Amino acid sequence: MTQEEIRVGIVGADTKASWAKVSHVPAIKGLPGVRLAAVATRNEQSAREAAQAFGADRWFSDPFAMIRDDRIDVVTIAVRVPAHRELVLTALEAGKAVYCEAPLGRSVAETQEMARAVRSHHTAIGLQGRHNPAVRRAAELVSSGKIGRPLSARVASPTFGFGPEIPVAQDIFNKSSSGANLLTITAGHTLDLVEAILGPIVEVDARTEIRWATVRLTETGAESLRDTADYVGVLGTTRSGTPFTADVDAGVSPENIRFSFEVRGSIGWLSLTSNHPYGFQAGDLKLTSNVLFVEPDAAAVSGGTVETAINVGEVYAQLVRDLREGTYRTPGFKHALHNARLIEAVRNSAKRGVRQKVHHRDARVERLGSTSEREPISALAVLVPRN
Template sequence: MRREIGVAVIGTGFMGKAHALAYRAVPNAFPNSLKPRLVAVADVSEAGARQAAEQYGFERATGNWKTLLDDPNVHVVSITTPCSLHREMALAAIAAGKHVHCEKPIAPSASEALEMMKAAEAANVITQVGYNYIKNPILKLTREMIASGELGEVTSFRGVHAEDYMADPEIPYSWRVDPQNGAGALAEIGNHIVGMARFLLGPIAQVNAQLETVNKTRPVAPGSVERREVKVDDIARLIVQFERGCSGSIEANWAATGRKMQLEFEVYGTKGALLFSQERFNELKYFKAGADLRTAGFARIEAGPAHPPYDNFTVAGGHQLGFNDLKTIEMAEFLAAIEHRSPTFPDFREAWEIQRVVDAAIRSSAEGQRIPL
């Protein structure tokens, strides 16, 4: 009989749902995993919590997230609330000895992330942060090819995360553009590509960045003539140096008309190159240097059983994983880390590191100079 592990989720929005679905999907795709028992769900609205409990199969619902912490059946807490609430919740959960999954970004600044990280490490609980795109089997392959030297020495990185959901200047002012929430394109989506760069190539040693606010005011409410000044970035451009010696560029842009998920990178090395786009995330393009010039070219690798854990979902190549499957892998790895007391990735430490890059970029942009990390 498989061991169960009690899970509670705080928040019932897009990400609350994604967590619930992923926890439920884990045992199907990962039969040897700890089996999540959906003990409780919390929301500021108790009615909302009750509805989510019914829909996703939680045993109980609450309007007071603090009650989760006393529940001995809860071993894991998932925090999916707005960023400004993460710190208080995470610190309380850690204090109660719970393992914590927190959505990204974990905090509006590196200093708060650091506090959370230190608490978690002192309490020796397992943490994970929702940078789920790197859970893609194709990204694992990418990392492995770089780590094993198949690309030779890496010489260059080019990364982008561009979408268009804030392109329209008539989208009203909201928490998304409130600097109190550590918001802005870089903090909200750029951290995905920053995290991906670190996942593939390791620490960033220096940042030279320029952030820009394209839509300088927004209506205070839909259709309102009154407008409020926006102070966070719509576009951020970074030139980065990696500790390993190579350099690269990173762009975050949430005003890129027409783009829904341009989370892309290109990595060039002395022995090969890899190109990836989240727009077609079941593919990777690979150029191998030194091949016959007549037939050399970027090969389109399709995700398949040769790329674990793809085959936990479907046994045949070409079938393709979806976004929710990436979330399931993320949760399965989190539960495996809890079970085996092994390191997880990205944990609170990694989230802090990513936030440090974001903070350095903001400072670099303001001061007009390169910032070492």
């Protein structure tokens, strides 16, 4: 791609309450050589308002018309998971680069269908926490051996969502059929971070709980039944033999949010922490260690950019480099399939009460700190129960 500007079109850029508003839009605006060329919603008024508010060149009330528009290079899918499949497959068929929020599909089968449709197109999956500069530096610290052999890791990943009271618009998160819940979203992001720093997860032993089976919808006071977990606990092992625990806890008040990722090595230790209400998925992270390290690189988008856009901006920055250089370094839909299968292993372990092995068919799964030129994460996992 030789043109000076990469033109992005966002499906789901709503001005009232949307992830695109707080992350994708400011990220695009904060990156040189990238332009918000269009926004699309399924409502003409909201599409017009979004284009005006976000400074987009054009608006569409038909997302598929925007996807097929020749003036769009990258299609960003920032809508609810059940709508991903049709939009993603249309964008790939139109020959566009596609950035889709995670989880990619409602199931492993649906995710696999989209991954197989990629062919030579550039894709990016919204597991943006691994792109944070502090995470990249932490991965380098581990892979360099500066803290010695990793002996154990402990992750506390709280979220204010999925609690006893939620807005009506989030009731979809209570239903397993939507494919969007604490396990596929927060736990999916959390375990991806474990792999980014410590390498591939090869075994999981998990427990899930529904602590609030009846949830109050805040606007109406009506009650909704929850059939998805609001607590996930994982005890796992990485390929290097490092055991870890991941505690994914829902319904934590924003003022009490404290994300932490601690790694103890044979020589030293490192810690990543954040008090952002979105945890590590959106806010910046603080890296500390008892060994010397170079400070994390400056974020691609910073300054006046809202903090929720930092990690998403890193994804766009890498995707833009790939498009211009003809490389495929951005974790895309193959990585999304790996993450979906990893989460399926967690689900199966919790359901059956049996430890699960995760076999990686592709040996190219590496820590994010690697300087390899090949695609960093493109593993497919096979789930095998272990008694």
